[in-house]
Amino acid sequence: MIKFEHTIFALPFAFLGAIMGNLVEEGTVPSLMEWIWITLAMVGARSSAMALNRAIDSEIDGRNPRTKTRAIPAKLLKRGEVYLFILISLALLFVSAYQLNALSVKLLPLAVFFLVIYSYTKRFTYLCHIVLGVTIAIAPLGGWVGATGTLSPEAFLLFIGVLFWTAGFDVIYATQDAEYDKTHGLYSIPSSFGIANGLMTARWLHVASFIAFVSLGIVSGMGWIYYLGVFISGAIMVYEHSLVKPHDLSKLDVAFFTMNGVLSVVMFIFSVGDLLI
Template identity: 70%
Template sequence: MKKLKIILEMIKFEHTLFALPFAFLGAVLGSLIVEGSWPTLFEWLWITLAMVGARSAAMALNRLIDAKIDKDNPRTAERAIPAGLISKSQSLVFISGSFLLLFFSAFQLNILSVYLLPVAVFFLTAYSYTKRFTWLCHVFLGVTIAIAPLGGWVGTTGTLYPEALLLFLAVAFWTAGFDVIYATQDAEYDRRNGLYSIPSRFGIARSLKIARSFHIVSFVSLLCLFFLSPLGWLYVAGVFIAGAIMVYEHSLVKPHDLSKVNVAFFPMNGIISVVMLLFTIGDMIL
């Protein structure tokens, strides 16, 4: 249990909050649009467990794959694997268990969820390598996280509609935007060590502008969802609140002052995902 606690701290288990509300949003929206009903308790359960398994496997893999990089980076040298708090074999056991949870949960939902498992596993595994060859690694991470709302939609409906793809686009660029902000902390380290990122390629000032443009795409995508779905004014209010939080998030980080990156990264983005879920469900109830 002590080792498990260390692993959960290592993968920032609480950051599951980023993607889980959007998985629920995809489940609720898909179920109401396609089937005219709410997800069943059975579907809520297996979608939740699938998300926990997917994110836990991906983050533990990321820490395992990046162990050497983390050890050489002063900001990350104290992470569990480079610090020797857990072994690589213990991490592999946890990763295997997490993937098993994902697979078992998908099999409890529907056949399309099972068919799409290889795609999900590819992105969950491959994104950790992208920083080694492309500065578009942030977009790749965005696509990986954006599988969450698609998974929720597919899990409840066994289908894919244009609305699901708009939600996918919104989450992908929202994630890419805040990941660019987070990566500004390592811009100089990445540049010196041949790692690829938008901050190491374009500099911090231009990177923050790119992050803003990503978030504009995300905001517009969420707004367009209103025109393609039966969502109403309360959903739109949630979109504008999320947009205002994004603006505030960017106001916290300056090219010459990155001291508030962590505040911009976790609290703000956690609030955005919860706001979007609550306002969407509230709109549907009304």
Template identity: 70%
Template sequence: MKKIKIILEMIKFEHTVFALPFAFLGAVLGSLLIEGNWPSILEWVWITLAMVGARSAAMSLNRLIDAKIDADNPRTEGRAIPAGLLSKLETGMFIAGSFGLLLFSAYQLNMLAVYLLPITVFFLVFYSYTKRFTWLCHVFLGMTIAIAPLGGWVGATGTLTWEAFVLFLAVAFWTAGFDVIYATQDAEYDKEVKLYSIPSHFGIEKALLIAKGFHIISFSAMLSLFFITPLGWIFLIGIFIVGAIMVYEHSLVSPKDLSKVSVAFFTMNGIISMVMLAFTIGDLLL
């Protein structure tokens, strides 16, 4: 039980709230657009388990791949692997189990979900390496997390349509934006050890402007869903609430004051994903 607690802390299990609501959103929107009904209870269950498996594998891989980097960074040296709380073997076993859960869940949904798994696994593994060679690493992370709504869409419908990719775009740039904000904490360290990030490459002031640009793209993609799907005014209200939260998130940080980065990163983005899901379901119900 102690090891399980350490693993859950290592992968920040509670942050599943960032991506899981978007997987549900993709499932609900896809089902109603394509099939005219709601996802079944079993589809809800297997999509949830697939998401838990995918995210657990991705976060564990990230911690395993970055173990040496984390050990050298004063901000992250206390993480489970560099601190000796978990061995690399134990972490590897957990990763294998998480991928097993993802694969089994995909089989319970449909064959398209299974056929697309290699692409999913590639992104789950690849994004952890991108900080070693490109400052676009934030966009790769965004694309990886944005697989969640695509996965929900495929899991519930067995198809992919262009509307799903608009949702993908919204989530990808939302994630990339808040990841740039989070990376400002390590700008100097990343530059010193030659790791790539937008803050270390462009400086914190320009990085925060780029993050705003990413969030404008994300908001625009969310807003466009109002025009290309049957979603109505309740969904539109939710989108403007999300936009207001994004504006507030950016007001919390500045080049001279990064003390509230954690609030901007964790609290605000957890609220955004839940607002998107709640107002989408509320709109479709009413």
């Protein structure tokens, strides 16, 4: 039920937020215990978010030919088992936040709100992609706060970059369900405005993401290694869009899973390399 390929989108950015935050704010890398609690918080947040999505959407998933084999509609898991798993995952998130710092605890209700609300937004707004972007972008923001106990303009630029990147690839992913969503009263940009317009919107969201990452480098005083990573990531986004056409979605899985997983790792490696060298 919990897909590793989805987790790899957010985890490198959470670690990047922690490293960048500590180096910007304190000039050091996070301690071993901070690494452990940030990682456990991410495990709790990501696991609860995925499980909540599957539980909340189980009836919708059961009616959609593409998703009817998921764990709950396929009766591989009982609903009670999933809710128990959610409670355990949220408990892990709460304990981890309390072990980090006061600001992590204060912002925890906001994070949990977005973890829960995202799965409902497709029922009433095509801006559900932006809400998912906020939810995933809380990962680097959470890493930053978890390591430093503070927030800064750099943290919000990292947040914005991840937000628009996530929203863009979620619009691409939603193209495969555009017709189903339209006929079943569900909202997405592709179902509301058409697949071609949806893909164009995704392009502009990724342009905004690229600008945010460049701006982060400028504000943070990053060097050429960071910018090389940003431009490689930009090239990955361009390639991702070249794989998906309005009338040919056959390479969508490669564009969604492979390319975005590679991008998050590239941003982490080049950013941390620039910070440490």
